[in-house]
Amino acid sequence: xQHRKVVVVLKGYPRLSETFIAQELLGLERAGFDLILVSLxxxxxxxxxxxxxxxxxxVHYLPEYLHEEPLRVVRSLFAYLLRPGFxxxxxxxxxxxxxxxxxxxxxxxxxALVLAAEWPxxxxxxxxxxxxxxxxxxxxxxxxxxxxxxxxxxxxxxxTSADWDLAGKLSSARWTVTCTxxxxxxxxxxxxxxxxxxLSYHGLDLDRFGGFGEARKQHDxxxxxxxxxxxSVGRAVEKKGYDTLLEALALLPGDLAWRFxxxxxxxxxxxxxxxxxxxxxxxxxxxxxxxxxxEVLEHYRCADIFALACRIAANxxxxxxxxxxVEAASQRLACVSTDISxxxxxxxxxxxxxxxxxxxxxxxxxxxxxxxxxxVLRARLGDAAxxxxxxxxxxxxxxGQLKELFEREWRAAE
Numbered sequence: 001x002q003h004r005k006v007v008v009v010l011k012g013y014p015r016l017s018e019t020f021i022a023q024e025l026l027g028l029e030r031a032g033f034d035l036i037l038v039s040l041x042x043x044x045x046x047x048x049x050x051x052x053x054x055x056x057x058x059v060h061y062l063p064e065y066l067h068e069e070p071l072r073v074v075r076s077l078f079a080y081l082l083r084p085g086f087x088x089x090x091x092x093x094x095x096x097x098x099x100x101x102x103x104x105x106x107x108x109x110x111x112a113l114v115l116a117a118e119w120p121x122x123x124x125x126x127x128x129x130x131x132x133x134x135x136x137x138x139x140x141x142x143x144x145x146x147x148x149x150x151x152x153x154x155x156x157x158x159x160t161s162a163d164w165d166l167a168g169k170l171s172s173a174r175w176t177v178t179c180t181x182x183x184x185x186x187x188x189x190x191x192x193x194x195x196x197x198x199l200s201y202h203g204l205d206l207d208r209f210g211g212f213g214e215a216r217k218q219h220d221x222x223x224x225x226x227x228x229x230x231x232s233v234g235r236a237v238e239k240k241g242y243d244t245l246l247e248a249l250a251l252l253p254g255d256l257a258w259r260f261x262x263x264x265x266x267x268x269x270x271x272x273x274x275x276x277x278x279x280x281x282x283x284x285x286x287x288x289x290x291x292x293x294x295e296v297l298e299h300y301r302c303a304d305i306f307a308l309a310c311r312i313a314a315n316x317x318x319x320x321x322x323x324x325x326v327e328a329a330s331q332r333l334a335c336v337s338t339d340i341s342x343x344x345x346x347x348x349x350x351x352x353x354x355x356x357x358x359x360x361x362x363x364x365x366x367x368x369x370x371x372x373x374x375x376v377l378r379a380r381l382g383d384a385a386x387x388x389x390x391x392x393x394x395x396x397x398x399x400g401q402l403k404e405l406f407e408r409e410w411r412a413a414e
Contacts, residue, residue: 003033004410005123009115009138011130012041013059013222016290017235020179020202020323021129022051025207026154029056033406036120037063039394040111040134045265049293051208052178060118060314061139066110073110076117080144085116089143092390096136099164108230112140119145124149131176135169144173148409153178155320155341156239158186159312170195180320180342200402201345202323203395209330211386212301216332216379219257219304221372225255227257227284228372231303231333233296233324236266239317241309241358243336245274248309248364250279256311258284258372264300265290300331304378305371308337311358317320321345326393329353329385336367346393352385 029035035057041064056113063069070168080086083140093109115137126149128138135151142149151173158166167190170176175196178184184199191197219226230249234240242262247258260281262272269287276285289298300306306328312318321342328335329346337343338358349352354371356363371378 003122004124004406005036006127006260006406007036007038007115007120007123008057009126009128009134009141010037010039011134012043013037013039014045015041015045016045016049016292019049019051020295022049022400023153023205023208023395024202024399025057026051026055026066027395028402029209031399031403033403034122035293036060036123038115040064040137047292049288051205051293060120062111062114066107072114072118074112076113079117080113083144085144085146089140092140092143096165096168099162104133105136108136109140112137112144115141116144125409128152130154131166132155132161133168135173135404139169139172148174150174150405150409151176153183153187154169155183156178156317158183158320159316159318163190166190167192170197174409177402177405178320181345182341183320196400200398201321201393202326203393203398204323204326204330204389205395206330206390209297209327211390212331214301216304216375216382218375220375221256221258224257227259228305229303230258230260230305230307230368230372231263231299231328232260232307233263233328234266234308234322235264236262236269236272237310238268238313239319240266241311242268242272244311244359244361244364245307245309246272246276246279246281246285246298248368249281249284251361251365252369252372256369256372258368259286260284261286261288261299261303263288263291263296278310296327297331300328300333303333304375304399305368306333306335307364308335309364309369310338310343314338319343323341326389329382329394330389332379332382332386334371334381335385336364336371338364346388347385351381351386353381 037059047174128135128151129393131153177198177200187197335353339355349355354367
């Protein structure tokens with residue numbers, strides 16, 4: 001069967017923090033899908049992952065701000081002004097803007113107009129990654145073009161979007177997939193039987209994250225010249241809880257030998273560096289910045305513990321199931337994290353990892369000390385976590401599920 005050409009709408013592309021999206025795009029291409037990538041923003045990361053260079057789909061960038069490319073916007077407006085789809089989409093905008101009277105809402109409509117007017121030849125389906133702004137553009141574009149659309153919802157988009165906004169998109173999309181049970185339950189409730197919602201874990205490209213066969217060192221924090229390495233990978237933003245993690249590290253006994261390494265960029269990085277200095281951790285903390293995937297993999301293999309203090313941010317934003325936890329677990333790395341969102345779907349307490357309450361540096365410090373002092377426990381948890389990842393989080397299962405969802409629609413349309 002000849003697959004239809006799919007336009008995939010993304011908030012930004014490529015992004016170092018969104019390897020789960022990149023590996024899905026590559027998986028769909030390898031499954032025979034013809035993709036066109038449409039990004040609302042241009043890349044800001046200085047580096048790229050190898051997976052980005054393997055994706056063959058062309059990338060088109062919409063105007064990030066309408067006033068920056070007024071000719072594209074005006075040309076698109078005149079191209080659609082007299083078409084039936086324009087008034088259909090305009091009615092949706094009018095309904096939305098009464099509840100969300102913002103410039104951002106109008107910008108999404110303008111971006112949708114440009115997408116519709118500059119439509120890739122032969123494309124017959126729209127798919128949005130994230131249920132907030134990309135889905136807004138996708139929904140308006142689907143109405144302008146009279147084409148079906150679908151959505152992959154993730155984490156921030158599920159928990160920070162208004163109920164009415166999500167419910168409207170769920171009823172408009174042909175189907176929606178999401179990557180954690182917690183997110184699935186919220187979307188299923190909002191769908192109220194009016195749309196199709198599916199649970200589909202992103203999983204991991206297990207060829208790219210092959211098994212780590214070497215024995216890890218048996219350091220127990222007792223020798224100053226053999227510190228236990230605690231690693232964390234993630235953007236320096238509120239929901240990652242790095243202030244809680246730093247406070248926990250500062251609570252560890254003074255005679256314990258450890259070192260903390262952080263990989264990632266983020267707008268709060270300088271604040272966390274200052275906090276580490278204030279807590280007296282300067283000599284024990286290394287800030288590596290943003291690294292490419294192969295460099296991150298090497299750090300997983302050299303570390304002894306992986307820590308991530310996920311929290312619910314003030315605006316409701318939170319992680320789903322952080323891909324970095326799945327990556328770390330695939331390398332037999334003992335993980336400690338918090339009991340929110342989809343984290344417990346990977347880490348079962350004292351079975352495949354350690355879980356502590358969110359916002360609790362004392363509990364996190366106790367868990368870290370336990371892991372630092374006990375290399376046998378680290379090995380047991382790491383082995384069990386790897387078995388769970390390789391048994392339940394192969395990304396090919398997700399690709400197969402998406403492939404079936406698309407092909408079911410296309411068979412029905414024939």
